Each structure stands twice: as structure tokens, then as C-alpha cells.
Amino acid sequence: MNRIGGRFTGTQRVLHWGMAVGILAMLFIGVGMVSTVTTSYLALVSIHKPLGVAILVLVVLRIAVRLRSGTPPLPVDLPAPVKLGATLSHYVLYLLMIAMPLLGWGMLSAAAYPIELFPGVFLPAILPQSDSLHTLLWNLHRALAFVFFAVILLHIAAGLFHALVRRDGVFQSMAGGSIPDEPSVSTAAE
């Protein structure tokens, strides 16, 4: 049977969609800002830093909520390798949500830049100035940003596949909307 039981809690869904918008924005702002010399460079950088830190705070909250509320089970008929892929890709996403802001914070610390989040509000340095650390963290921040985007695309493709092709309720468990409880019926109707 296709139908899966349960949904993510309201808190989890709000966190998921809010952070989804935030993270996609961060990725676009990131690649956009490093490719311009216009005044939008400074404007984008001044959004990138506080939004990135907000994501770090939210992901901590989100993991705590997930540990408490758990997740609805995946459909039983989903092949085991696909289930494993889903689980692993979700861990990778959480890891990147934690790693990206820490790398950004760390690399600015290692470059001895003051890290201004809002006018007059600064983050403390978490590392001493170091050329080698700066280079390592900067390369990671850049490389993992592309990995992040790729995994997110995969995640969106999978979500849409559940919604449009499998119609097994996995998409609705996060999106809301009625869970198609008898997919065979809707299939037959087409």
C-alpha cells in the first residue's frame, strides 16, 4: 500500500519552508554578490551575513524539534536503496545547514574582518587570523555551496516526483494539503 501515515508537525513545516526560502536566497545572494562590483555588492553582503547566521540559529532549533517530534515514516513500498538515499540526503542537508554558516563565520574570523551583522552589532571571531585556515574554510564555503545547491535540486526533484508521479503523500506530509489516501483510485481515474 502506498499511503503513508502522518505529517510533519506545524512547527516543522513552518521551519522547513521558511528555511527553504532563506537557504535558496543565501545561495543566490552568495553567487550574485561575488560576481558584481556595483553597490549591490555591499547590499548583498550585508544581507548574506545576518541571514546566514539566522539559518544557523534556526537549524539548531529545527534539529531539536525533529528529535522531539520525529518524522513520519516513508511509504513502505519505497525501495530500500531509495529510502537510504532519502535519509542520507536529509542528513547531508542538515549538515550543510550547520556547516555553511559556521564556515562563513570561521573564514571571516580567520581573515580578521570585523563581522557586522547589523549596524553596530558584531559577531565575535571564532578563530585567530590564519592564512591557511582562511584558505581552507573559504574553499570549503565555496565548494560546499555548490554541493548544497545540487543536493537541494535533487531534493526538489524527489519531492516533486512524490507529488506528481508517485502521489504517495510524502510531499503532502511537508506541504500540507490532503494526502491522497487511495492513489490507485486517482490513477484509475486518468
Added chain:
Amino acid sequence: MPRPTSSSTLGSLVLIAVVIGGSGASFAYTAGWLSPDQLTPTRLVAALAPPSGPVAGHRRNHAKGICFTGSFEANGAGLALSKAQVFQKGSYPVIGRFNLGVPDPMAVDGAARVRGIGVQIATPDGQEWRMAMINPPFFPVASPQAFYALLVASGKKDDPNAMKNFAAVHPEIGAFGAWAGSAPFTESYAEERFNSLDSFTFTDGLGADHVVRWSLVPAAQAVSVSKDDLAKRSNDFLEQEITQRVAAGPQRWTMTVTVAEQGDPTADPSKAWPDGRRTVDVGTLVASKIVAEPDGPCREINYDPTVLPSGIHTSDDPFPSARSAAYAVSYDRRTAEAAAYPTHGGAPQ
């Protein structure tokens, strides 16, 4: 296992492919990968490189320099313009760098027309003010795009018309040419007047904004040196001279802030503001110790002019944003190449 009909599956798969492909394409567009003509920080920095290519481990411009430490002695008068703590009467530590406006760290001191200074002032509130200033009274061009075009044109050594064509489109370069041809050379960094050229906005304690530029006016009397005489000096005479001079006694510059009036060209550093503008002397920069760059405290500082304390922010001048973006690229590159520029004390950390 029941599945939707194949035609609706196909439609769904196409839809998914369009969503994913569209996302990827808009990402590539945002990253500038689809716009080869867009002026990116990377292209701007690449254009600075000498014909032999950039020198690994060094700043991509103003590559030759020497560190100093000292202080900024604020007299309190600056509070009339900005609430930044750096203007409260007091003494604040400085890490600075005297430098030549060339991309070659082995440049001959006497040959460089533009001399510069990087200054970082730290205040007890944990904030910093970084600035990078030069000795011409105005910048050669009016916009970062024009600066890029200038670098490209001056790089075309085999095209005699390249600079002529550039000057036809950017006549402001003429004033700089006149300055470069006629301004006397001094014999010391301590005798140079350094100018911010770019404008910034100071916000005072009442919340009022003042668009300003500032200069460091030397206490030392300028002694000019003829071109012939310059040619006879050693390659590093400026560095040797400032080392000896500061060892003999601290060197000073008065920081003078000039306030723009309505209609002044605040967005164009190639245009000086008219005489008679209000100026406020806000304090004194003191250089009290010289340290060679390889082991010096200025080496790892990016004198990004947008690192500003609360009470100072960028104005409508388009340069600071472009400079911040370009200096970051330069910093990323040179720190990644640190092994190519060893410290005297051993390998860099």
C-alpha cells in the same frame, strides 16, 4: 503497484525537468556565468596584473609596502560630524602600511607615481576603521567601470591608439595626467599628503548625515626631489628613509575632514570639491615604529575601505563597493599563496 498512466507520468517528468533546469539556469545567470561581459571582481583584479602576471602571495595592487604601528590621537572635534568612538578625544592603536600604487612588490621606489597608505584604527568598543588612501588630489577616472577600461587600455602596449581612445571617452583622465606630469616627487612617505578621494557619510550624534572626504596632511615639510635625483636613489630608498626617520622620532599627519556642500560631486572621486568647503581637523595619525612587511602586522590586513565603525557609512560614491569586492578577491588569492611569500621567521602559519 498501481502507477499513473504513462502520458501523465511523462508530463510530470517534463515539468520536474523544467523546474530543475530553470533553477539551475537562474543560478548560473545570477552567478554571472552567462554574462561574459559583466564586470566581476575577479575580472577587475585580473586587469591589475602586470604583463608577467600577478606576483603570488602579494597584494594585487599596491603590492610593495612596509608596515608601521602607532596611534590615532583624536582631539574630539570629529564628534561634530560623526558619533564614531574613534572621534572621541583619546588615543587609539593603529596598524598601517606605506605602499606604492603598483602591482609589483619589487618595484623601484623612485619610479612609482602614486604612493599610498593603509590605516586601521581600533577603538575600545571593538570596532575598526580601515582606510586606504593615495597621494594624488583626485582619482584618474570617475567610475569603477572606467577604471577597468583604463587598466585594459594601458595594458595594450602594442596599440598606440588604446590610450587615446580611452581618453576620448573618459576626458577626466586629463587632469590626472597633468598632475602626474607636474606634481613634484617628495623624498619621504612622511612628507606625503594622503587623500581618501572617495566620499563617505558621517552620521553625528543627532542623526544628521554629512558627506565627507578626508586627508592626512603631513607635519613634515615636503622636500621635492628632481627626476634625475630620484633615478640615482636606491630601489628601496623610500622604505629605508621612513625606517630611519621613524626610528629617529614618530612621524605625524593631521587628519582633516572636508564636508561636502549641496551639489558637490560626492559620487565622483575624479573631481575635487571646490575650495572653501568646511574642514575639521579631527586628530593626528602618529607612526612610531616601522616593521618590514614579511613579518609585519599589516601583512594580513585587508585595508578594505568599507570596514567602517558605526557613525560612518558609504555614500553614493560607487568606488568603495567595487574596492571592497576587489580587495576581497586579492586577499583570498594572496593568503592562499602565502607559501610563495615566506616570513623571515619561517614558513607562514
